[in-house]
Amino acid sequence: MTGTTKLTVDGQPQQARSGDTILSLLQGLGIAPPALCSDPRIQPGAHCRLCCVELQGQEHPVTSCNTRVAEGMRIVTSSPALERYRHQLLEWMAQSCSSADLQGHPDKALHRELRRHGLAPGDAEPAPRGAVDESHPLIRFNPSRCITCYRCVRICEELQGQSVWHVLGHGAGIHIVPDSGGTLAASSCVACGACVDTCPTTALLDRPGLGQPPAERWTHSVCAYCGVGCEIEVGTAADAIVSVRPVLDAPVNKGHLCAKGRNGHAYERSPERVRQPLLRQEDGQWQASGWSQALDAVAQRLRRVIDTHGPDAVGVLGSARATNEDNYLVQKFARLVIGTHNVDCCARVCHTPSAAAMKMMLGTGAATNSFDDIELARCFLIVGANPSESHPVVGARIKQRLLRGAAQAIVIDPRRTELARQARLHLALRPGTNVPLLNAMAHVIVEEGLFDAGFVAARVEGLEALRSFLQAWTPERAAAICGVPAAQIREAARLYAGSGPAMCLHGLGVTEHSQGTEGVMCLINLALLTGNLGRRGAGINPLRGQNNVQGAALMGCEPGTLTGSQSLEASRARFEAAWQAPLPHNRGLNLLEMMDAAEAGRLKALYVVGFDIDLSLAHQAATRSALRKLDLLVVQDLFLNETARQADVFLPAASSFEKEGSFMNAERRVQRVRRSLPPLGEARPDWQILCELAAAMGLGEHFNYADAESIWNEVRAVWPDGAGLSYARLGRGGLLWPCRDEADPGQAVLHTEGFANGPTATLRVVDYRPSAERTDAEFPFLLSTGRNLYQFNAGTMSGRGPLSDLRATDTLDMNPADAARLAFADGELLQLRSRHGCAELPLRISGQVQPGQLFASFHDPAVALNRVTSPERDSIVQAPEYKLTAAQVARAGQAPR
Template structure:
């Protein structure tokens, strides 16, 4: 800390801190226009000037660092006069009408404070843009602070805005294309968020917020913190919070795609299907019917004839109750969640090899990494805030290797892009390991102290030399070797992986092969390193961690070891039979063994692979209970009971993000109609089934306290701490600081971890004359999963449809042009969607997202599953394509 004096008062500030921040901490706010805490200081507006003893002229506090003994004066007649003069120059060509219409903008408040009227001498013909559904542009109100240019460059890294012209003719302009939409804007809203004058503005705010509430984003697993503005019982605005995960930034979904919460087709009443049609009923009737049906099925077929699917959209507290309900009320371990189909392979591999089935490092480590290995993930689209942080690190000099069949945005920035052939991750990862060992690019000290099984592993991967695997993987050997050198030599190196690794026949084994690379190079147990799955949904990590898994209890604890403690606290014996995962439930339903299914916040008909087989399974059930915000595809086609749930904006609790942070969720509005939080519904049904004991919580906090009593690694995560601290588990006590980096000194089971030789097992999904293309599926920037939320917002304007992405050479060969409607057929089904010709695609390989329910892309995907945990192989399907006749 350094000591300084501000207006006669002794103060302290961190060494290297900006003077403007020290002034703010001391309660001495100075005027400014060009300053934003998220940006590199520029000192351009000269409004934040102060006197510093020993300096001949006033200095800009936003670009001056504090120094020991500094003496600062913030107010004087000279400073006021200089500030007023600078404001007059800035305001000379600012429109009076804008000033009068909205006095709340920071620039307007400054004008009022210093009694400086706008000059009104603005130019005609300055850039305006009304094409974007969210962002409005009126450059007649621009004050040339350049914050929009800088934040697009320094935070998002999109470079949409630029300063064009020279001298007095300098103007803020779009860098490419005539409009924001055509220029590549990703609609993050950062430029609007930073603009002090209203030149850039949110078009969707029709009511001024009367209250703001801090909560956690309900889209991807990054866990961005945001402030939600409400008025008249509705969500009307969202702005980013300056918290460690997102650092004052949001993506297009988190910031703008909230209007689903008040959509006209929101389900607000319980319903029963009678005579083939939904009929609205009260809660008592719906609960009585559901309880009676479940009891009758259990009485006739046994407890294991019922399954429960919890939700990655729900809170930790609600997911905990869901699995407790399955085990205590129903008497079955048949409970799972959508983690099964995305990152259960990650959890399996990480827990098997390292002892904990979660990310090893924090997002805070991104800025400490010297290199990144991005495997089967597209962070700038699927986890945009983390993607932007990675992009910024690369722009500042970090090395980057991207392994992905497509040339993604990060692949275009990479030092090396390995466009691996779909289904060939394991031989490629083994080839990287072989190259590192052959060239001596391994951390021998780390291997000697922390790793076992090296000799056996080295002998195994010797057969996977890059020159041997090049043809198998579709990647040149010299590129494989170049990638190996970057990851091995640029330590610490941080590995992120996504569903392009896990959703394969060898998904779990693919993650194991990545862990091998980290063990070989010592990239574990230190900041800026590790193996880090990018979780897809807001609480998919939490849902699994709460015990929504047939083989583990809360805290990912084994039933055999932790079971007695759970039985003691719950006052109930655990089931003795083996539970089924979601894929096994579908098999059991089709075979007639599973009779009832309760599905919470999870549209399984739309989102499970091989939709035809899913439909056959759901149709065979006697009872399908759907609990959601909307009557989704599963409910519409197969539902027996519909229970309306509250959204994340309407309830209290916690989410768990990708890097193991537990963060608060807060209610900002009340649920519509008779919609209720999931935890309320679970408890009400437990009571109707005659087992209210253990389901009589009055608040989510009480539920969470029971979770902490059962989960040693979460015992320290009390609500009181979560209100003020940003904590990672493990956090075993309320005095513990949390654990941002795992495995610093030892792995959970022992001091050492073993390298695992992984054999290559090719998928059965191979091309043929009848099916000459390989299709992979994934998410896009503007929409999310089944489109349930995002397609009920103006994001549907930004991305109206899923498309089939094809390489230009393939399109030309088949006589196809941009926008053609094409029929894509696999061995399992067909889908019709528009064609997009993309340079990101390799010849012979295709991509499409799966967000539009009416397209039902999962009619195409196969029945192939991960060999260890049954995650479907969404990432490789052999298909053919033909143009649809008009």
């Protein structure tokens, strides 16, 4: 327990926590001196010296930012000598800014202090100290404004772990340069903006914000990109976003953001946003309409389909980008208004295998641990995930743990990612061979007696059955299949079993395979064997891809379960009582089954909320063929995406900046989303559109909500594990579920005593079944797909703005040896062909990719990479096999070589 220290401040007795700095004490008292080199996210630097205070008994002032409190200390925060000293320092610093800087950037720390002390720089430009660097699309560096506080250097190293900025020179000649030795664009910068955020002057600025007015209002909300769930402050002026910055005390991002979170908001006021409903005319052209006309048209056509073909001829898709409240109404609309369980969301194509495996084996289909356990883990098992690019803030937290030597990592991934380079072990397996590799690791753990005997005896069933099965899965057998040396497999098993707590984080490289669900089962086997469940710093943790994909599925946007992942039959009575209406009894179709039914002519109408299935689903030709056979396609979104271009009706939705609600991140944290702007044009929140459509279809009494909070209160009423998650309690930082009442703080670690489905969990025997997608002489390469740092999913949001200057299109990554053998040059346009289709995209020669393998991202609609991907599916939940496609490569317009 932290002790207390007694001391005096300006003659007044005070108490401080032992070990605190004087500056943190003074900040808590509201009498802190200026500290322009200080930032709570980094270690004290004591460079600016503005924070000096006097201590009785010491001849010279001391810097308060790096001086710890001590018993009996007598602190003086203000004296004539201190004020003169600070004034002189600020006068010197004022030479590094102009009056225009103060006016255009009033929130910069130096500018606040100059105003506070009555100091005003002149109109003249500061003396030049190097050329202004505008090479980077997102960050402007003006060395003439630098006061050498070194905050940029330290935050880049200590928060992001990139170490872009370096100090050169001595004395008056000290200057800051990027690690390229030249421009920032040529450096290793990942555009997280931490250096801009911490800079107390205009030496570093967000380029997209140049020329924008200062923010007039700041709104606390949540990022709309990946499943990390970073808290943000949205700065607005004149109904436009002018800045986004991180929330410093946020439990998830801890004052950090990535390039998308900070600079990926240009889509919000894009001229391509659809501002009013559109109806397709007989000549195929769009016609703008009013809301009443559009909703009446949808209602009439849906009723016609239901009356003619039955409610199960209609499918409804929720959105991983919409709020929990929106998605709750999506599935309620499907079940009550349409009368079908044909409802799903994009979790189907990413982490439904995770949810299914974890629900079957552990009783709860969600992450077992919170992100705060990253700082407690001693070993990371990172499987089929690239957090540095797909979940950058979590990736930075893991990287910091590795850089400080506090933990080791095992990375299982075909590519040599950033974390693979920093890991103790990188197991570069062949795509599609997760199950053999993980079985071989389990073989070593069992055969060498490395399992946690006490945990297994108390809480695990099926050890002997698994032991018998694993005898055949030696590392040597697995090595021949997966291409990883047997010695490495043994070392990985020993490290994971012997370095607890060990935290497993997995991504789509596990789930998007024909054995995706079973691959997750193999990971759970490893955690059960080693006792890495139900404890801090451990667990099985799927890295969810989109901002609310966890929430969309949990709200009931899947055919087999209701809100809270409650089974249909077990919770039917609760929902029928709450909704005052019966639920359908027919089995519902999932997304892939809906596509099959549309192709076969059984599904006649599809209502799609915020999900570009044309661009996102594997084997695009099959998706397009199915969509063409529908009688009615309704799309509710922000833009005319690839799916919407084929629709009959388009309904413009509000973005997350334009509405209230909540998101649920990958660690089960529910956080408030707050409106910072009015909806653009006639766009409306998704939940409001659904309510009005339900009324147009004669069932408005079941959708009579005043606001998003009233919807959320109904969610809490039907979901016992979320009953304690009131809006009032979510406040700042949110809460993790289970959270069963208003006194419950939320559960950071699941399965501490038992499992959701009983006191013990049973190990699963999972044999290997190779994918039907295989290479041969005609298609010799193995293609895998995934995300990149600067774009996101279908590019609907990230593709409209300055992020495209960093990553204009998708690339085809190829090993240098393969590129040399085929005489391909970096950047040339190639044709990528599989048995299922072809796409053209530029080559990027990369040592990250193994010989004989290819990697491509899928964000650019002009590339439409999913024309190439395989129709193979997970054998249990039907997630597409995006990660394994046999392919050939040729120069555009030439025959394959």
